[in-house]
Amino acid sequence: VQLQASGGGLVQAGGSLRLSCAASGLPFSAHVVGWFRQAPGEERTFVAGVSRSGTSSSYGDSVEGRFTISRDNAKKMVYLQMNSLKPEDTAVYYCASYSSFSSIRVSTASDTYYYWGQGTEVTVSS
16 A cells, blocks of 8 residues: 655745645545645644545645645545645645545544555745
């Protein structure tokens, strides 16, 4: 099982980035996929998650209205479109997944997720 996150980089405040998460070795359409982030010296926090079918999503309070998560089950890909970026969005972003019987429920708890990617770094300059 592999989750490969990509798309991070350096961007100015107010700019946009799109992160991608490529999955392999798992029944992707049976998995909820989420994005978490961890800034230096801070705990890892939930950013966004999308249900198995893609019809339901959940967002952390700090990114609601600015970030959009989506998935393409045929390509085994999940995307995180990040707009209106702020310096406080600077962190390493990780994609993660877990299998679920629910087609709509999305967990925001990191310990629910058991497959994790390696992370991609996002730096937002002021």
